[in-house]
Amino acid sequence: MKILIVGTGGVGGYFGGRLAQAGHEVTFIARGKHREAIEKHGLDVKSINGNFSVTNISVTDKISDVPRPDLIIVSVKAWQVKDIAQQLKPVIGKETMVLPLQNGVLASDELKEFLPQQNVLSGLCRIISKIDGPGKINHLAVDPTIVFGECDNSKTDRVYALEKVFNDSGFKGRVAKDIQSDIWKKFISICVSAWLAVTRSTYGEVREQPETRKVMRDLFEEVTELAYKKGVNIEPDFVDKTMAFIDTFPPESTSSLTRDVWEGKPSELEYQNGSVVKLADEIGLDVPINRFIYYSLILMEEKAKKK
The missing domain is CATH 1.10.1040.10 (N-(1-d-carboxylethyl)-l-norvaline Dehydrogenase; domain 2)
Structure with a gap:
């Protein structure tokens, strides 16, 4: 699966790292010294579930470098979502899934202000993690989990396929019965x-x-x-x-x-x-x-x- 991680902090770095480790084609959006360190040395993740590193991975500071990904995980801060949504519009394809993992209850609605509704999922993650330095992520607590689904709670083939991708990548993925309740x-x-x-x-x-x-x-x-x-x-x-x-x-x-x-x-x-x-x-x-x-x-x- 071709995956774009928008925001390589504690959340995007951990889940994107696991997906890359599992063999998916992952590109990370990062900036400054963090981007430089990932580009040169890969991503190092310290975790209560076992440390791991991924090398020779793709990293850029330009969303436009990654056209038509299958999945976009939006893991920036909540107040950055609207700006990111406008940058994503030119790169998404008809089948691209856009999965926000922000805190709060507004992210999916804000994405749908700029993106086609059929591209947008709803989701959340459970993890306590942070950047420990350029190219370094520290997972401190909580069993990493992504809970997600269609915004209308319909149970589609694509969400179940994505659930399997997550579970096969070393962390828990779960299609929600009622995603609004979980959020x-x-x-x-x-x-x-x-x-x-x-x-x-x-x-x-x-x-x-x-x-x-x-x-x-x-x-x-x-x-x-x-x-x-x-x-x-x-x-x-x-x-x-x-x-x-x-x-x-x-x-x-x-x-x-x-x-x-x-x-x-x-x-x-x-x-x-x-x-x-x-x-x-x-x-x-x-x-x-x-x-x-x-x-x-x-x-x-x-x-x-x-x-």
């Missing part, structure tokens, strides 16, 4: 990332302190209520399951949004807690925890964008 479930769980940023704390620290743990749970309850109001199917015990899942994370772990805020970089704040606030305002739902966290970070986010 919202992940959305609920990741919105705590900004709370880590506000408290300048790790998952372990936030979950072990009773007061900050209560705020985390209240945050999840708010986003879950928003999902219910939006007609999304979420099981009644989902918040309990989410708390239990976070209790399994390595205590020193954080998230990409958290690290971006700490480092003064633009983050996905608008697509996480910012989206909660905006969607809640549209239906008149009160979300005070998410609003406080969003407002607490918005000035830092604006300053980061101006750098």
Whole structure:
């Protein structure tokens, strides 16, 4: 399969590396020293599931260099999706699948603003990983998984064929029964990332302190209520399951949004807690925890964008 990985960070680097290792024709989009290192030495992945390297792989900083791929995995930050969608339009073919793996609930809709609807899938991934240096990816926690499907939840031959490709490449792939439900479930769980940023704390620290743990749970309850109001199917015990899942994370772990805020970089704040606030305002739902966290970070986010 001819695959284009747009965004060779912790997500794109790991999953693209596994696909390349399995023998697929993978091209990575990367820039600067990261691109140079991959071009010269390949991609090194440190992983809790076993370290691996892939060499002699294709890397470029121009999407236009890769016409008509079979699959495009979009693994850039959520706020970059609209710009990427416009760059993808000239290279996709009739049969190209475009699979976004962004945090948040808007990526597929934003892609479809610029691309033919039949090309766009919906998806999410589960992994804690990051760039450890030029050409180096570090998978820190969580069993790597891609959950995906057609945007209308139809069960097509192409999604089942892609599921097999993923599972044959050393990570879990699963066609969702209800992809909107799965995307919202992940959305609920990741919105705590900004709370880590506000408290300048790790998952372990936030979950072990009773007061900050209560705020985390209240945050999840708010986003879950928003999902219910939006007609999304979420099981009644989902918040309990989410708390239990976070209790399994390595205590020193954080998230990409958290690290971006700490480092003064633009983050996905608008697509996480910012989206909660905006969607809640549209239906008149009160979300005070998410609003406080969003407002607490918005000035830092604006300053980061101006750098």
